[in-house]
Amino acid sequence: MITEFDTWGVHERQFWLRGSAPEKVVDFDAGSRMWNVYGHPEAARVLSNPKLFSSNMMRLMAAEIGADVEEAQAGELLYLDPPRHTRLRRLVNHAFTPKVLADLEPKIARLTHELLDEAAVTDRLELVSALAYPLPVIVIAELLGVPASDRDLFRKWAESLIPPTSDEDVSLVGRFEGQEQVTETTIQQRKEFGEYLAEYIEDRRRTPREDLLSGLVHAEVEGERLSDKEIATLADVLLLAGHVTTTMLLGNTILCLDAHRDEFARVRADRSRLPDVIEESLRYLPPFAVTSRVTTAEAEVGGVTIPPDQLVMVWLGAANRDPRVFDDPVAFRPGRDPNPHLTFSRGIHYCIGAGLARLEGRIALNILFDRFAEIATLPDEPPRFVRSSQMLNAHTVPLAVSA
Template identity: 75%
Template sequence: MIPKFDEWGVDERQFWLRGIEPAKAVDYDPETRMWHVYGHPEIVRLLSKPQVFSSNLQRLMAPEIGVDNPEEAYDELLYMDPPAHTRLRKLVSHAFTAKVVADLEPKIAALTHELLDEAGTSGRLELVSALAYPLPVIVICELLGIPAEDRDLFRKQAESLMPAASDDVQLVGRFEGQEELTKTVIKRHREFAEYLQQFIDDRRRQPREDLLSRLVQAEVEGERLSDKEVAGLVDTLLLAGHLNTTMMLSNTVLCLDAHPEEFRRTRQDRSRLPGVIEESLRYLPPFSVTSRVTVAETELGGVTIPPDQLVMVWLAPANRDPRVFEAPSEFRPERNPNPHLTFSRGIHFCIGAGLGRLEGRVALDVLLDRFPELATVPDDPPRFIRTAQMFNAHTVPLAVSA
């Protein structure tokens, strides 16, 4: 146990295989009727077989919604399988390119400075509310071309996605109440899509130099995105480009604070920042789990999983699989390679990974430039949101000096 983590009440066992080291790579829980996959090689194999391990959870959790009311089906990119997923991903890749992301670097730096200016120089900085939370949503709005006055609405929509990515998943073992829960999630997305429609209509009439225009205009083999698909992709970007980045920024600062020598070396040599971020993503991943449903009987990790089974895919434990990572309990920014699974693998590799990495590197670089001294406060420790699926710093008070 790292001393500072112990002081903060962080039990690192939550990132291991069900808190036990070692444990089965694939296991079944008869009480919840769920399968759990913890091993790194097993998860890599699982994520590479979408034809067997489906992302369409609705087919098992609330199938009557899609059958009886197909227009209400929850058809976001995250929950789609090929060939529909393949088509949508191709269209997105034509709009959300590496160059589009790279061109944001000066804007991200300027926004970081603006947010830190607004936070003041009182000697204290609450990292989450001052920077880690607002920065990603502002960047997403800038990227899409959403007016500044609507940023708060985007923030609220991002917050509404949080339960679907964490607590909701605890209900799906017994499927009790899952239909009603799915309807609530669909309602949230439909209302947000209605709000976005004005911007989609505007971009169809008069395209601009923003991502929303690129999504509207993107074309592959003569086919474009529907309005519903554009709205769904904006939701996906909010989840992938906002919540993940917020948690990554906070967790990376905490990892550095808990490892003073690594902090000192990184401050002196900023070329280490990408490695620090990757190791933070491995060491304290924002989201611990994703889910799949088996389409057919399959073998994984030496056991047979029947069809129509809910499979919990535990990314955080896989990131500490000793078969893949040497000294997995140690924070080692120099790991190379570092094949962590925090951004998933295969066809559902996180679409916002590049943007999140860029925001993390730029924002951390600015933080280190502006504050020669930056450390957690002993009498005001970080506070965390903890669920089985998520590890998130709610507040990170820092003592800083300019």
């Protein structure tokens, strides 16, 4: 059973995992020239005010590492502000309506059983490679209308959307230092994805189908059709929203339950508790621990004045453990009411794939509980995490299981 975060090899900047808290709810890091927001009310305010706290960081990055960055992000919802964000988001929201999600339930259950059958589990299961990664990839591929058999390619492209980090975590701590290579890699990966999608885009122009890719190809925004690059970039976002979040959610929920065996026993005995377990896991181990914004004008946050054109890091993981909002925040306590965690962000950039991640998590975990009477981490083979302050992403979660 994993009980110490240190044994997971998580990044030292994830101080909030170990129960420590910053001295201030907002501070300035002179080394990285970044403003950090740790408090929950302050983080919610930043995320809910796109006019003052813009998601368009491309202008800062372009000034420091080259103007090609903006071109590379054409159609990138994560870096757009209204009104264009509103119009493009409306297009992709169709992939995640309550009806679409309800129709996916039997398919997700079938795929979960098939993947576990394929894994030929005896007494050991590597959760990520066997289930947590392929399940959401197959689902989002089918929504888009591209072959799920290309899942390994999807994984490479999806991971290219997340800035790679080293022990120094240069992508955040070093601001944009060293980002030239990161940007070139991202551009190259997106070029490959665009080339891959090109034949499917052209096919949907000739013969539309009942899939999301057809909807994007034939949609109009401001009286114009989307370019192939915009379609590919939106598909990138869907790949990230519909895949990475679920992969992390499944792994992190199992790790939370493994570290709290009493809660594991309770949810096994009463499956109605599972949604509460998932929500608390999202608060406790958020897949993405930080997000960023840029001030468009002078802004006051938590009694601190931030000048315009400043990079603001919003620490979702720390905000989720703000004692002003969460009673006994370091405790894993399913059923918190309320539980206003910011894991899926807040406002116009609320995670598109949140509903799908919750659905896939609930179905997959129920099936795991049905198939295996015992599930536990291996003391001599702990999970491997990406060493990053930006996310809590387990590359591997080896489990001992028994029927």
